[in-house]
C-alpha cells in the first residue's frame with residue numbers, strides 16, 4: 001500500500017568533474033526538484049504527493065531523470081521549466097508527459 005497518491009524520486013547524484021558517466025545534479029536536477037516541491041506545497045497537496053531527491057538511478061546518460069510511483073513512469077532530461085507540466089498533467093491529472101518519457105527501449 002502506498003502512503004502517497006504519487007511519489008516522485010528525482011536523481012540528484014553528483015560526481016567529480018570529468019567523470020565520463022556525468023550526473024544529474026550538474027544538469028539541473030535540483031532546480032527541478034525544488035520547483036516541483038514548491039508547487040506541491042503551494043497546492044496544499046503535501047500529504048498526497050511526495051517529491052524526494054534520490055541517489056543515482058542508473059540512467060545517468062539521460063539525466064536529470066525522475067520516476068513516479070506507483071505507476072513507475074520514468075522521465076528524462078527534466079528541467080525546472082518542465083516542472084509545471086509534470087505537476088499539472090501527470091501528478092494532478094494522471095496523464096504522463098509524453099515528450100519527457102524515458103522509454104524502455106532507451107534504458
Ligand code: FES
Nearest residue numbers: 011024057059060
Ligand atoms: S547520476 Fe542520475 S541516474 Fe545516475
